[in-house]
Amino acid sequence: MASTRSIRVENLVKEYTAGKPVLNDISFTVSGKASVAIIGPSGTGKSTLIRCVNKLIPPTAGNVYVSDENITELSGKALRQARRKIGMVFQEFNLVERLSVMENVLSGRLGYVSPWRAWLRKYPQQDIDRAFELLESIGLIDFFRQRADSLSGGQRQRVGIARAIMQEPHVLLADEPTSSLDPKTSVEIMELLVALSEERGIPLIINIHDVELAKRFTSRVIGLSKGGIVYDGSPSALTNEHLKEIYGGEDWLQ
Amino acid sequence: MSSASNHTWNRFTLAQRLARFTVFLGFAVALSASLRTVEVIPEFLYDAPTQVIDLLGRMWPLDLSYYPGGIHDAMVETLHIATLGTLLAIVLAVPVGIMGANNIVRLPLLNWLAKLILVSSRSVNSLVWALLFVAIFGPGPLAGTVCIGFRSVGFVGKLFAEALEEVNPGPVEALTAAGAPWPSVFLKGYWPQVVPAFWAIFLFRWDINVRESAVIGLVGAGGVGMVLDTALNLFYWDRVSVILLSIFTVVVLAELLVTKIRKHII
């Protein structure tokens, strides 16, 4: 590949109220087939960090580069077109429940297709072909005409992932993708995310509160605490000492 | 909250009780003031039963033969006015509703403007709207249709805006994050979520509009109301009673139809 897909976050700061940063001077770079877990206690700004990347929440200071394009300084149509390069997977799946599975998957192409064609459901044939292939590979091909609200949680999250992959993203963001799922399904979803990331060379960033899952599936862990990065390294080097620093206290480790 | 020694239990705080008391007191004062100053001649009220019995006597027997020649076409016209007026209301209400939904349009000035349009539409009674449009378009069903449309915008637009404000923001966020342009976000994120509400609002308003379009003819805006007006002016009370009976029948049938369709859709 000519250029590696990558994401670079530089000195990112987010304050909802002035003087009280939720995120304070965050910097990291991920490129190629890497999968990174972001761990940390609730309310520490994991969700905010993910949403600052595609400017769903505008950051207060700092820059985010996706494949060397600065997202932070964009707005309007340019921002919209840049967002197509950023796939996103959500905790509550965020599917349009009354639309079919197929239409939900194809909604990942809405950034490329004109509203008029979207309304008539005249998606380009190659998009439809890719959607069928994706649905085959994630095992949901039998459901493509069903409404999204007829699926189980795990199936819905697969559709959510397929939607993000349809964007042909340069980076894949997942915001607590397993928090609404049972343990077995959680493992399956993590496997799918990591497999897709490696197969297609898409850097993957996952917010996750389950440290064991993070260690088992990702190649790098970033620990956030009180708005700053307190750990950035391989999962195997993550010790109880680090976890204590990230989450505070130690009783829960027993 | 309360200490162990204090076992008195009050359902409401003192401020709440005071506020309630003020509301009741205010209403009582307003009522007694109204009763004292309103210009009502009690003798007329005592005379009312005699008058009503006299009226009923003139209404009976019904002149049923008047329906086929005199009422039927006007009744069909009434239904057309109600339906076409409701369709017009929807066409007008969708943009105003979108403008009024503060989760879609984030400019308070536009939200406020939309609210003003919606409140004005609802505050002016359908008969008053009918008068206005009869003055503009001349007597006839065109004035009636536009009247029903303008009168319903407030109702339809308000409910539509509320439905839009209640959508689950998740899918909308997902489509925004995928870089979808605004019209696509609306079509694929908001619209599928409000479709059931949209049809329910349409049916609900159509039901009301059947009632309203039956009377706007009293001021010349077409439909069965014009026939009623003529019969009243000529003191044909046996025809008035047939007209009232046919309005009642149509209104009840419309309500039954709406209930049936609603059950089917929702």
Next chain:
Amino acid sequence: MSAAVSQKYGPPFKTNWWVRAGWTLAFLYALYAANYLDVSWVRFIQGLGNGGQFLSEMVPIDFSRWKLLVENLIETIEIAIIASAFGVFFSLPIGLLAARNLMPSWVTWVFRTFIALCRSFHPVIFAILFVKAVGFGPLAGILTLIFASIGFIGKLFAEAIEEISLKPIEALRASGAPFISVILYGVLPQVLNRFIGFSSYQFDANLRNSTMVGIVGAGGIGGTLFAAFQRFDYDFLATILISIIALVMVSEFISVQIKKVFQ
């Protein structure tokens, strides 16, 4: 190879023929009805011209007769207040008697029919009949709106009672409480808050309608409005319309405040 995938599974979307047929029918109907009603573009454009003239005659609005305006507004409010009070007062027993879970069916049938009658006719029809019965003036308007209120609150109140929990009533009956006590302690506490909600909504509705009943001579500002129309007195008409809108907005604001108090 890719195209083969799509061929294997057929069309990606299920065409919803019902929805398509529905929209097509609606469109065709609109054309047909417009034609039937002689609603044409030409007439519409002509009307817009008239409308422009109409609006231009409305400005500047005429406040010189403010005394008449205020008197009329006060009468309008009085009609609404009195009609709401009596309407609410009568709706209580009528709603109770129409509730199918408390009353024998022959009683509910009578009262449900009465409520349906009150609801089915637009208030202006009642207004016409009452003007014939009690003469011109606010009394006819008050009687009209009392019936309208019974139609609305009576129905909602009966439905609210039909949804209540029957357990407290069973308990009271088991303890040998007389019927009135069952109503007072078992039924009313469960529905009183909703009843107040309906009432404040109905007051708003009555206020709107009391601006209209005057058109047929039943008192309130409608009479003056109609007179202004017939005399082509459009600048005064504009003043009346604006004050009606303002009045309704104020009353909506007040009822929102009152609802907060009772929540």
